[in-house]
Amino acid sequence: MSSTPRTVLITGTSSGIGLAAAVAAARAGWRTVATLRDTTRADALRKAASEAGVDLDIRRLDVTDEASVSAAVDGVIADHGRLDAVVNNAGAGHLGTLENDSVEDIRKVMEVNFFGVLNVSKAALPHLRATGGRLITVTSVGGVIGQPFNEAYCAAKFAVEGYLESLAPVARTLGVSVSVVEPGAVATEFVNNIGVDIDADIDAGPYSGALRRYIDRTVEQFLDGTAQTAxxxxxxxxxxxxxxxxxxxxxTTDWARTFVGTKLADLDGSAVQGLTTTWVS
Known part of the structure; x- marks a missing residue:
């Protein structure tokens, strides 16, 4: 049996879940390739690794750029000789609604959150087949339940979950395990990167009142201790x-299990609509 350490590649490790997962994997003895789109933003990652007493292989990878993805995966194989797992964590939030968003805005959300996952997974699969590896993707409870003003984001996460749920039995025939991880609210920088200044006056036209109510509810969720740590x-x-x-x-939490369970048992959609309508009215 080979003594070569198992190697995992994780995307989106500059902060939040990706950073925490990279440190945890290294602690568990995995050779961890921690990737991010902009390596000048790796200070927090390096500090966390130093404090944990672990080594990380930090590399650039832009999930929306196929050439960048190929270069990163090829580099891992060249330098480490194997790839045993991939964690697709890179993603971007977005608040908006159809009448106000441009189609280009929506395409950008899909590019990062859906096609980015496919770019990395496609490049990695031949190597995961060779090791009987694992393809893990951080999605969201928003990949199961559509949420107000998260239309584009939830659409992307729905697409990821549908694609991977369909891929999983196919990949399993060749020894590759596929999983999705569904967090609820997580106290990370993610909420600060959704493109809305919550302290500024919100001008969403006829949707302004509903958007303000949604944001107030969401901010409360992040301030009242409901959000879990990265x-x-x-x-x-x-x-x-x-x-x-x-x-x-x-x-990732009991709350997330209950929330997702609402959808999975909701054959006619009334339970979900009854719940999410209260967030905006």
Missing amino acids: ASAAESVMEALLADRPAFRIQ
């Missing part, structure tokens, strides 16, 4: 990485 969410990523037979769908 390190806690990363524990579920590690479950997918380390379990003998990881589940396809893994929620």
